[in-house]
Amino acid sequence: MSLYPAFARPRDLGQAADIMGGLSTGAMIIAGGQEVMPSVNYGALMPEVYIDVGQISALKGIAEEDDGIHIGSSTVHRDVQDSEVIQSKIPLLSYAAAQIGGGMQVHNRGTIGGNIVSMHPLYDILPSLLALGAEFDVLRGDGETRVALADLMRDASHGLGSESLLVRIHLKPMTPGAGWSYEKLKITAGGYGSANAAAIVTLDGDKITSLRVVVGAVSALPIDISDALGGCRGQAWSDHLAEEIEEKASAEISEPLSDHQGDGDWRRAMAGVMARRAVEAAVEKAG
Amino acid sequence: MEDMLEDTVLVNLRINGKLHELEIPAHKSLLDLLRDDLNMTGTHMGCMTGHCGACTVSIDGRVAKSCITLAATLGRAKITTIEGLTQDDGELSPVQQAFWDEAGFQCAFCAPGMLMCTTELLDANPDPSDAEIETALAGNLCRCTGYQSLRRAVKAAAKLKQNTREAAE
Ligand SMILES: Cc1cc2nc3c(=O)[nH]c(=O)nc-3n(C[C@@H](O)[C@@H](O)[C@H](O)COP(=O)(O)OP(=O)(O)OC[C@H]3O[C@@H](n4cnc5c(N)ncnc54)[C@H](O)[C@@H]3O)c2cc1C
Ligand code: FES
Ligand code: FES
Numbered sequence: 001m002s003l004y005p006a007f008a009r010p011r012d013l014g015q016a017a018d019i020m021g022g023l024s025t026g027a028m029i030i031a032g033g034q035e036v037m038p039s040v041n042y043g044a045l046m047p048e049v050y051i052d053v054g055q056i057s058a059l060k061g062i063a064e065e066d067d068g069i070h071i072g073s074s075t076v077h078r079d080v081q082d083s084e085v086i087q088s089k090i091p092l093l094s095y096a097a098a099q100i101g102g103g104m105q106v107h108n109r110g111t112i113g114g115n116i117v118s119m120h121p122l123y124d125i126l127p128s129l130l131a132l133g134a135e136f137d138v139l140r141g142d143g144e145t146r147v148a149l150a151d152l153m154r155d156a157s158h159g160l161g162s163e164s165l166l167v168r169i170h171l172k173p174m175t176p177g178a179g180w181s182y183e184k185l186k187i188t189a190g191g192y193g194s195a196n197a198a199a200i201v202t203l204d205g206d207k208i209t210s211l212r213v214v215v216g217a218v219s220a221l222p223i224d225i226s227d228a229l230g231g232c233r234g235q236a237w238s239d240h241l242a243e244e245i246e247e248k249a250s251a252e253i254s255e256p257l258s259d260h261q262g263d264g265d266w267r268r269a270m271a272g273v274m275a276r277r278a279v280e281a282a283v284e285k286a287g
Numbered sequence: 288m289e290d291m292l293e294d295t296v297l298v299n300l301r302i303n304g305k306l307h308e309l310e311i312p313a314h315k316s317l318l319d320l321l322r323d324d325l326n327m328t329g330t331h332m333g334c335m336t337g338h339c340g341a342c343t344v345s346i347d348g349r350v351a352k353s354c355i356t357l358a359a360t361l362g363r364a365k366i367t368t369i370e371g372l373t374q375d376d377g378e379l380s381p382v383q384q385a386f387w388d389e390a391g392f393q394c395a396f397c398a399p400g401m402l403m404c405t406t407e408l409l410d411a412n413p414d415p416s417d418a419e420i421e422t423a424l425a426g427n428l429c430r431c432t433g434y435q436s437l438r439r440a441v442k443a444a445a446k447l448k449q450n451t452r453e454a455a456e
Contacts, residue, residue, distance in 0.1 A: 006292040007313035007359050019291055030357060034337060037316065037355035041335040049292060050313055052360045078349070102337060103426015104404055108349040109356065190425040 006049045013058050013139055013167065019051055020163055021141025027162050029053055031074055034102070034110035035118045059113070059167060062086060071169040073113025078104075080112055089173035092180040092198060096128040099182060101190040112169065117160045119153070119221060121257060122192040126153075127216035128182055129169070130224055131198040137167040146170070153221050178202045179286025181278040184217075185270055187261075193217040194261040195270035197249070199278035203286045206236040213245075213279060217261070218253050218271040225252045225275065237283045242276050249275030296359035302327070303371030317353035317361065318342045321368060329369040330399050333428070340400030340427030344368045350403050352426070369399040372406065381447040382406050391440030393431035400427035405441050409448055415441070 010016035026048030030036050039045035059074040062083045080086055080097040087094045115125045134149045152158055160166055179201045184193040200212040211232050216222035228248050235241050250272035256264035300307045321327045330353055333339035337355040344353045345367040372380045382405050392398055408415055408423035420441050
């Protein structure tokens with residue numbers, strides 16, 4: 001075996017499936033490299049084979065179809081932010097993509113697929129995608145399957161990044177009139193969050209009719225707390241409801257992260273604060 | 288399948304207008320390619336983890352951090368480095384001139400990121416607000432200036448570009 005990694009450039013999905021199917025665990029898909037390269041340079045990662053998916057046109061672009069909006073996994077954050085379709089139909093996602101740190105340079109090269117597959121607790125895209133009920137097309141050696149993000153997060157054997165390829169993301173347009181918000185608590189302007197929350201709310205008059213809330217950056221993976229907040233339905237926004245949301249959201253965080261972004265007790269408390277702020281902002285926008 | 292694996296990768300990069308046909312190892316970053324192989328040391332190395340922005344170049348018209356760009360993935364890209372910012376007659380570009388006039392830098396280690404990002408910002412948005420300037424420079428650390436002089440220089444660059452445009456009309 002060579003000391004240096006080998007390189008593969010599949011031109012289409014068929015070739016990608018062949019390559020992934022024929023390689024062992026040392027293979028690593030690379031898209032923008034904004035996650036892989038810092039780890040490689042730092043010495044934390046040493047791929048034996050890079051599979052560059054940048055040539056595969058099926059992974060590119062944003063399209064509005066009858067069954068919803070499709071986003072190719074190689075779409076960079078900048079294009080998610082700038083897309084008129086996403087701005088008008090899924091504004092929560094274009095906003096969340098703009099909150100990613102690292103500056104224009106990272107927005108120009110980092111892809112939505114790479115962000116998802118990293119499943120990094122501090123990243124900014126998963127909470128919104130979970131709140132939006134995202135589904136993915138995933139390609140393995142033996143074909144493509146459709147899987148919900150919520151299921152994928154529970155499945156440790158998904159093999160994404162080496163044995164399987166995230167092809168595209170499926171999203172339904174947000175309900176017209178729904179209010180939304182993504183709140184990110186951060187120490188520096190371009191930095192990672194210490195807690196975040198995505199919220200989507202619909203109202204009838206001033207009463208909440210539906211509510212989706214996901215909190216992130218406080219545990220290993222984002223947590224969907226919509227069911228825990230089910231009691232908010234039928235209520236109007238009030239100080240009392242705000243307190244209830246904050247308490248219930250914090251109570252859902254059973255294993256808070258404790259790292260350089262802050263210790264566990266504080267993170268759990270901030271999860272509540274972010275959830276409250278996100279719902280309040282979403283209620284304000286709804287109507 | 289084995290025949291789809293390459294040990295070295297052929298790329299055809301147009302760097303500052305000049306075509307380079309290069310056979311490179313798969314693991315090489317664009318930063319190492321520029322500095323070590325092509326002796327273009329204007330692009331700086333500050334961290335290798337994507338945080339400082341000193342290694343910024345423009346790839347197909349969009350700024351990128353060359354330390355976290357795998358050169359083998361670039362195919363036939365057009366790249367502009369800080370060396371390529373000067374005009375054909377050798378004069379400084381309006382952005383460079385404004386940073387010079389305003390003493391925007393102190394040590395200028397951060398110059399590649401600040402100049403490349405300002406150039407891309409002003410091409411798209413000739414009259415940016417303070418918030419837009421901050422967003423555009425957010426991927427770059429400066430350890431000297433405290434950012435005030437940089438912001439001043441970006442504004443001066445916007446004005447200089449506008450004056451140049453008006454003079455040409
Ligand atoms: C300085 C800096 C600051 C950052 N700040 C933030 C931040 O605040 N918030 C945030 O969310 N992110 C942040 N990021 C992370 C940024 O890297 C990701 O957001 C980016 O989207 C990663 O995408 P990529 O295409 O570059 O991924 P890559 O590095 O190419 O890949 C990442 C992972 O995904 C896998 N992969 C990629 N594409 C596919 C695919 N199609 N199918 C299967 N597997 C795939 C790879 O194998 C790898 O495991 C930051 C990065 C840097 C360098
Ligand atoms: S050297 Fe590339 S970002 Fe610091
Ligand atoms: S002027 Fe010294 S780092 Fe910016």
